[in-house]
Amino acid sequence: MLNDRAQRLLKTLIERYIADGQPVGSRTLSMLSGLELSSASIRHVMAELEEMGLIISPHTSAGRVPTARGYRMFVDNLLTISPLQDSLVSQLETGLRPDSPQRMVQAASSLLSELTHFAGVVLTPQRPDAAFRQIEFLRLSEKRILLILVTLDGDVQNHLLTPERDYSSTELTRAANFLNTHYAGLGLATVAERMTAELAQLHSDISSLMAAAIELGRRSQLDPAESVVISGEAKLLQITDLSDDLTRLRELFATFEHKTELLRLLNQSRSGQGVRIFIGEESGVTTLGECSVVTAPYLIDGLVVGTLGVVGPTRMAYEKIIPIVDITARLVSSALSHHE
Incomplete structure (x- = not known):
């Protein structure tokens, strides 16, 4: 634990460094911190913070970062979170009104990039691939159904379906009962292989719904990177913290291109509540060692179906980025839950 003096100095140093990207010296801290301390006292505290691994002194400067x-x-x-400006909230509300979940995801990714000047990332409503113990169809509105899977290990997965026609509660129950009776214990990808012939023999009132559910399983066999939508990667080229090392930058863009590690990270974020922040190596992705990833889950009728966020340098204005990600997730959740 840091005492109040050390906390004030660390906060001042980081805020200053985020603002201008230059190592911060004791004289600057003396002027900005509001503490009546001599330069010698400040240098002593800085030495303690450095010993704790919270700051470091670059070789070319007497200041710390x-x-x-x-x-x-x-x-x-x-951190002191800044309230999001009304104009930014309005921009999000206006931009997040697409007429389909797919376009909603793309719009959210683009807006996150536009508002933060970093890369916007969105994990689309997840695709089922785990073996299920029980399946249920929940009608959200006309032609919008939530497919709920309970896996063998008790995990609950939620997937949005948009079939070509509306279904009654009775039809949804019949379809779920058929799957639970004949295919419990299998993954939908496996069911897709076995069920093609049987779909043709089912009564037409539920066969198309079953086909829509099984198509999710079929898509789960595709490249999982297709589940991640990314916008604005090129904006990171303009950030000196990242662009001054071309080798590192190429590795970062390879991560964006292949997406597999991002998919794992975003899937990990689904299990949390609210905004999560991965700083540097905390993400577990080597190429993101100089980056921070700020994420938040989005929901449909209270059930988590995906994750969104931004990827940028560790030197980012967290007090601004966090509310942008948080409110975007809330607006996407609201729009998907009330979309008619």
Whole structure:
């Protein structure tokens, strides 16, 4: 734990560094922190913070910059969130009104990139591939159905279906009962292989619904990277913190291109509540070592179906980025839950 003086100095240092990207010296801290401390006293505190691994002194400067651990301390304990400007909220509300879930995902990714000037990433409503113990269809509105899967290990997965016609509660129950009776214990990808012939023999009132559900399983066998929508990667080229190392930048863009590691990270974010922040190596993705990823899950009728967020440098204005991601997730959730 840091005392109040050390907290104030660390907060001031990180805020200053985020603002201008230059190592922060003791004289600057003396002027900005509001503490009546001598330069010698400030240097002593800085030495303690450096020993704790919260800041580091670059070889070319007498000033200090925060480490990933320092950013974590800042985000968890010292950050003051800025309310999102009404104009930005209005821009999000206006932009997040597409007429389909697919276009909603693309719009959310683009808006996140536009508002943050970083890369916007969205995990589309997840595709089922795990073996299920029980399946249920829940009617949300006309031609909008939530497919609920309970896996063998008790995990609950939710997937949005948009069939060509509307279905009654009775029809949804019949379809779920058929799958639970004949295919419990299998994954939908496996069911897709076995069920093609049987679909033709089913009564037409539920066969098309079953086909829509099985198509999810069939798509789950495709490249999982198709589940991640990314916008604005090129904006990262304009960020000196990332672009001054071309090798690292190429590796970062390879991560965006292949998407598999991003998919894993975004899937991990689904299990949390609210905004999650991965700083540097916390993401578990080597190529994101100089980046932070800010994510939030989005829901349909209270059930998590995907994740969205931004990828940018660790030197980002967290107090602004966090509410943008948070409100975007809330607006996407609302729009998908009330879409008619």
